[in-house]
Amino acid sequence: MDNLELKKIAAEARKDIIEMVYSASSGHPGGSLSGVEIAALLYFEIMDIPSFTDPDRDRFVLSKGHASPLLYSMLCAKGVVPKEELKTFRRMGSRLQGHPDMKKLPGVEMTTGSLGLGVGAAVGMALAGKTDKKNYSVYCLCGDGEIEEGSVWEACMSASHYKLDNFILIVDNNNLQIDGEIGKVMNPYPINEKLAAFGFDVVTAEDGNCFDCLRSAFGKLTEKNGRPKALVAKTVKGKGVSYMENQAKWHGSAPNENERDQAVNELDMELARLAEEEK
Amino acid sequence: MSEDIATREAYGLALKDLGAVNDKVVVLDADLSGSTKTSNFAQAYPDRFFDMGIAETNMTNVAAGMAACGKIPFISTFAVFGTGRNYDAVRQSICYPNLNVKIACTHAGLTVGEDGATHQSLEDISLMNGLPNMTVFVPADAVEARAAVFEAAKIDGPVYLRFSRGKTPVIYPEDHVFIPGKADVLRDGHNVAIFACGVMVSEALKAAELLYGQGVSAAVINVSTIKPLDKETVVRYAQKCGNVITCEEHSIYGGLNAVICQTLAEECPTPVRAVAVNDVFGQSGKPDQLMSHYHLTAMDIAKKYKEFGEK
Known part of the structure; x- marks a missing residue:
């Protein structure tokens, strides 16, 4: 898909994320916004998903389950979730639970929310694929704070042990967790070296909010060499909404009406710019 | 009665036979396959056996992912690790999404013996009972285990x-x-209903024999499914006997005694006495020494009956 189309999808997804969190008066905008380009490239260019029930489909596991608005925005763009339903996010009876629930919403590959567990589940999917000699890949998006959980490293060890070159871990390296900078809260760096030591082929996307940069990085991670893959994507938390960028406070709080209006305004201007570009 | 057999031995053999008839079954173990007896399956079906090393949480999450792809994973380790260390993964990755994973744990209770308190799981039934979507089986012998x-x-x-x-x-x-x-009603009676699970079922049968010698008619009921509980049989025998003793190689809290008391309190208030570990950790020792020390023998069950006349 060309970058212009992807950028339009990304801007729309950001608007959806803001509207969901605003409508619910709660949720996690910062880490949803940082991962938009990663998810958009996966869902609209890289992953092969003929349908969400096809046993041979590629799979996406959002291990950082609190970024559920990001996943829902993608499923909306994919036509699985109607636009109007986004307003039910976090409400009683909604399919759009605070954290993704695979039994409530088709297209959610794994129920996640307790950090560090989704990576292991994604490894299990990749292992099942290898066992059945299927060709699908499993993409798992985790947070950079999330890798403070020991279970992430248990999962990485097993992905390497079982030679899961169909497993691609993406670390959304926005450098912030709720309490502040990851290096100050509980330093998980150096991330690349750790993953490499666990047997991964590791590539950095210096700008994880740039499609060309991400595309190039993913392109280096396709070798079927018996090694699991990792992409460390340096992103900006709150990306695309000026006052949310690089602010830990927007990890888990919702904008008020004025803030929502400003965010939507900025994103509408971005969409207008893209429309100009198209002409 | 034939020779004595450990339920873990029966589990290992059954798992191998299940693997022969169901190719969706995969088995994961956490470096204890020789002890849990999943080694039987591993030898027969090496392509469907995965040693996950000493990493129980990951074993559980990986099993969840495999179940999401249509597999039927059995995960095995000692009960203390498979339910306690592992609780969050069981809750979040298996029970909440209701995934088709079997948590098959061995070395439950005091009869682990010499390894001591760190390895004697006395809270596992309680932990697993509390989880929605979970079914809980505590087989009484090798035949039932299979x-x-x-x-x-x-x-x-x-x-x-x-x-x-x-x-x-x-x-x-x-x-x-x-x-x-x-x-399963193993022995009918009318003075006291003894509900037991696991290794305590055979003790309960011996206790009923001891009580018979004292002129007391004891019914013995094997409650091998703790959840969902067979409330109908529990209430029927409580009504019939008027006195209830529960027997389990588990903490007095959250296990068989708890679910039976809960049922009877609502549906048929009945005096109940518990033969269970009374809110303490175990210690190293021979299994039979430990069972005596913590009052989990046929003699202890029979003695409990005397408490009903004391009030």
């Missing part, structure tokens, strides 16, 4: 299976039919 493995595979959802390390008497004939969710 049947429970096959029945667990038929259930589309999480099942906890509790097996023991030590050899225990075989109380059922080989053609015994285990019905999930159904308590």
